[in-house]
Amino acid sequence: MSDSKNVQAHWAETTRLTVIMLAVWAFFSFFIHMFSTSLNGIKILGFPLGFYMAAQGSLIVFVAQLFWFSKAQDNVDRKYGMAEDE
Amino acid sequence: MATEAKGDFTSNLGRIYTIYTGGFVAFVIFIAILERVGVPNNILGYLFVAFTIGVYAAIGILSRTMQVDEYYVAGRKVPSFYNGMATAADWMSAASFIGMAGTLYLLGYDGLAFILGWTGGYVLVATLIAPYLRKFGCYTVPDFLAFRFGGNAARIAGIVVLMSCSFTYVVAQIVGTGLIGARLLGMSFEMAVFVGLVGILVCSMLGGMRAVTWTQVAQYIVLIIAYLVPVVILSTQKFGIPIPQLTYGSVLSEIQAKEAALGVSAAASHIVPFARYDPLNFFALVLCLMVGTASLPHVLMRYFTTPSVREARSSVAWTLLFIFILYFTAPAYAAFAKLEVFENVIGKPLAQLPSWVFSYGKIGLIQICGVNAVDVASITAACGRIAGHTGILGLANFSIQADAIVIATPEIAGLPYVVSGLVAAGGLAAALSTADGLLLAIANALSHDVYSRMINKNAPVARKLVIARVLLVLVAILAAWVASGRPADIVAMVAWAFSLAAAGLFPALVMGIWSKSTTSAGAVAGIWAGFLTTLTYLVVTRYFPGFGVNVMGMYSNVHPITGAALVDIAKLKAEQPQIFQQTMVAINHPLASRVGYFNVANISAGLFGMPVGFLTMYIVSKFTTAPSSEMQTFIDDIRRPRGAAVMIEK
Numbered sequence: 001m002s003d004s005k006n007v008q009a010h011w012a013e014t015t016r017l018t019v020i021m022l023a024v025w026a027f028f029s030f031f032i033h034m035f036s037t038s039l040n041g042i043k044i045l046g047f048p049l050g051f052y053m054a055a056q057g058s059l060i061v062f063v064a065q066l067f068w069f070s071k072a073q074d075n076v077d078r079k080y081g082m083a084e085d086e
Numbered sequence: 087m088a089t090e091a092k093g094d095f096t097s098n099l100g101r102i103y104t105i106y107t108g109g110f111v112a113f114v115i116f117i118a119i120l121e122r123v124g125v126p127n128n129i130l131g132y133l134f135v136a137f138t139i140g141v142y143a144a145i146g147i148l149s150r151t152m153q154v155d156e157y158y159v160a161g162r163k164v165p166s167f168y169n170g171m172a173t174a175a176d177w178m179s180a181a182s183f184i185g186m187a188g189t190l191y192l193l194g195y196d197g198l199a200f201i202l203g204w205t206g207g208y209v210l211v212a213t214l215i216a217p218y219l220r221k222f223g224c225y226t227v228p229d230f231l232a233f234r235f236g237g238n239a240a241r242i243a244g245i246v247v248l249m250s251c252s253f254t255y256v257v258a259q260i261v262g263t264g265l266i267g268a269r270l271l272g273m274s275f276e277m278a279v280f281v282g283l284v285g286i287l288v289c290s291m292l293g294g295m296r297a298v299t300w301t302q303v304a305q306y307i308v309l310i311i312a313y314l315v316p317v318v319i320l321s322t323q324k325f326g327i328p329i330p331q332l333t334y335g336s337v338l339s340e341i342q343a344k345e346a347a348l349g350v351s352a353a354a355s356h357i358v359p360f361a362r363y364d365p366l367n368f369f370a371l372v373l374c375l376m377v378g379t380a381s382l383p384h385v386l387m388r389y390f391t392t393p394s395v396r397e398a399r400s401s402v403a404w405t406l407l408f409i410f411i412l413y414f415t416a417p418a419y420a421a422f423a424k425l426e427v428f429e430n431v432i433g434k435p436l437a438q439l440p441s442w443v444f445s446y447g448k449i450g451l452i453q454i455c456g457v458n459a460v461d462v463a464s465i466t467a468a469c470g471r472i473a474g475h476t477g478i479l480g481l482a483n484f485s486i487q488a489d490a491i492v493i494a495t496p497e498i499a500g501l502p503y504v505v506s507g508l509v510a511a512g513g514l515a516a517a518l519s520t521a522d523g524l525l526l527a528i529a530n531a532l533s534h535d536v537y538s539r540m541i542n543k544n545a546p547v548a549r550k551l552v553i554a555r556v557l558l559v560l561v562a563i564l565a566a567w568v569a570s571g572r573p574a575d576i577v578a579m580v581a582w583a584f585s586l587a588a589a590g591l592f593p594a595l596v597m598g599i600w601s602k603s604t605t606s607a608g609a610v611a612g613i614w615a616g617f618l619t620t621l622t623y624l625v626v627t628r629y630f631p632g633f634g635v636n637v638m639g640m641y642s643n644v645h646p647i648t649g650a651a652l653v654d655i656a657k658l659k660a661e662q663p664q665i666f667q668q669t670m671v672a673i674n675h676p677l678a679s680r681v682g683y684f685n686v687a688n689i690s691a692g693l694f695g696m697p698v699g700f701l702t703m704y705i706v707s708k709f710t711t712a713p714s715s716e717m718q719t720f721i722d723d724i725r726r727p728r729g730a731a732v733m734i735e736k
Contacts, residue, residue: 007722007726010725010726011722011725014725018213018214021209021212021213022209022210022213024209025206025209025210025213028206029202029206029372029373029376030369030372030373033202033359033368033369033372034365034369036195036359037358037359037360040357040358040359043339044335045332045335045336046335046336046337046338046339047335047338048338048357050195050357050359051195051198051338051357051359052335054195054198054201054202054359055198055201055414055417056331056414056417058202058205058206059201059202059205059206059410059413059414060410062205062206062208062209062406062410063403063406063407063410065209066208066209066212066402066403066406067400067403067407069212069213069399069403070212070396070399070400070402070403073217073399074396074399077396077726077727077728081728082726082727082728083396083727083728084394084395084396084727084728085728
């Protein structure tokens with residue numbers, strides 16, 4: 001694989017990963033809370049689910065997503081020989 | 087020799103901070119013992135302040151440096167875990183620590199917009215911006231703009247946005263230290279501001295970013311312990327389970343039952359969404375806070391300090407985890423406090439109110455029947471003046487300031503003063519750590535971007551560092567001087583910083599990295615267009631609403647539940663035409679922050695500025711010469727972690 005092709009492929013895969021990350025982010029930042037009134041009908045441990053998602057659920061997703069992302073992006077970098085030396 | 091010692095320091099970080107944490111816990115126990123043997127509260131409070139600031143000062147002095155790299159980016163040696171902690175402290179301000187839980191108490195579900203907005207933004211930081219700026223290897227955010235967008239026009243635009251976001255923000259932190267000192271420790275406000283100024287300078291002046299980093303880690307440990315202890319004890323008392331974040335579910339159920347009994351309408355319940363903000367404003371606020379988070383320079387520059395791009399990424403994840411610990415606890419505070427108020431305050435005879443109501447009424451945080459709840463006699467007199475008042479406290483006659491919730495929780499739980507002192511130390515740590523970061527962002531923009539890059543490019547290193555410190559002290563003194571006047575407006579303006587950063591910096595940062603075709607002219611035009619659009623909306627809706635209505639065709643915002651106009655403009659125009667002629671208006675003016683376009687509240691002004699910024703950047707770039715092939719190569723370079731930094735400082 002030529003160098004410039006490698007650069008392009010690395011960036012294409014990085015972009016794809018980023019788009020996935022942003023889709024998850026948008027879902028848990030906005031989309032799910034549009035239904036909070038109906039979600040509030042479901043109760044878990046006393047928490048109305050709509051309230052719970054905005055107070056904890058989405059936040060947990062964000063944290064998990066970022067740890068996963070830092071690993072996934074590192075794998076992409078390694079795959080194309082773009083990662084830093086340890 | 088020096089590097090060897092540094093290696094020792096980094097590899098010993100775990101041990102050092104474990105000992106530090108143990109030492110802090112031992113200190114708290116020591117204070118608890120002093121309280122038992124009868125040492126008065128104000129002495130204990132002073133001991134808390136003296137001990138914590140003393141420790142921060144010691145770290146600051148030990149981390150002093152005369153190297154440019156150490157001063158600006160802590161030598162790029164901060165491991166991701168510790169940088170995460172430092173960034174969390176940098177991020178969580180006096181308002182997060184003291185005010186957030188209270189905001190949730192007052193706004194219920196809609197207050198969660200702040201919880202979501204101030205956490206989700208880190209996803210944007212990690213995916214779109216931070217790793218690429220780290221690879222670039224700059225010292226400041228304007229540095230990146232200047233390099234990518236060819237020159238000082240972009241640098242100056244970046245500096246203007248940075249200053250306008252950061253200065254009001256740092257003033258608010260110093261006001262925060264003043265209020266904490268005054269309310270919790272019985273100092274005078276001015277004295278507490280002075281202590282705050284000293285606390286900030288000892289941490290940052292000698293060691294720059296290096297000192298600020300290691301102090302912020304220490305401050306995070308203090309603030310998170312202080313935040314968790316009261317509510318964990320409260321949860322244990324009530325449920326026997328020390329996890330308030332889980333147990334407040336049943337508190338929410340109890341609150342709903344009480345609300346029904348007290349006649350709170352179902353639409354205004356604590357858990358019902360969109361009662362204070364309509365959906366548009368709720369989501370607009372979430373978006374502005376998130377995007378603002380991803381563009382605030384004092385946050386972004388923290389990721390310049392990691393040893394690698396890889397660590398910059400994982401560092402964002404650690405940051406969010408450490409922030410999450412506080413933010414998912416705040417709604418628990420709000421719920422526990424609300425239940426206490428519903429159970430033991432509302433519906434009680436005035437003479438039987440719990441004593442904490444009066445402790446915080448005395449310092450102006452709780453009003454009953456329109457007066458500060460100083461003692462039973464004064465509120466009885468005030469309520470007596472209300473026709474038909476039965477001597478039983480009703481919901482409508484009770485008002486509590488947002489700041490009271492966290493501060494009052496130790497006393498609500500019946501805990502000894504040592505816990506209140508701990509909370510004060512935590513609030514102080516939150517305010518100081520944020521102030522340090524902001525101050526460094528402002529002073530570095532002045533010393534590095536303005537002085538070293540624009541005025542005297544060939545200044546010797548020693549001179550640069552002296553200038554950097556002089557500017558740091560001057561900015562700090564200026565901020566403390568503004569803060570000492572207790573500017574209510576400035577504190578309210580902190581929320582503006584997010585919209586301004588979101589509209590002014592976010593488009594340029596994202597396009598600079600993700601679009602090779604964005605040109606210098608496009609970026610500069612986009613920064614100004616986004617920034618000025620947002621600033622205009624903020625200033626006009628808040629200070630010149632008459633001008634907004636008369637000249638800019640603005641109209642009234644509407645009530646989120648009823649949909650009715652907040653101000654009847656036609657009626658006001660007929661009855662009080664002078665209202666529309668007044669040039670600058672006060673915050674209690676009938677029109678202030680109540681008019682606008684499309685019902686967008688002024689706190690979400692970034693909603694207009696962001697698209698304007700992106701669009702201007704795109705259109706102007708279309709009509710100007712594309713970036714050179716060197717620049718294209720440079721962009722490729724920052725997109726891959728491997729290889730040397732693009733910009734290497736001498």
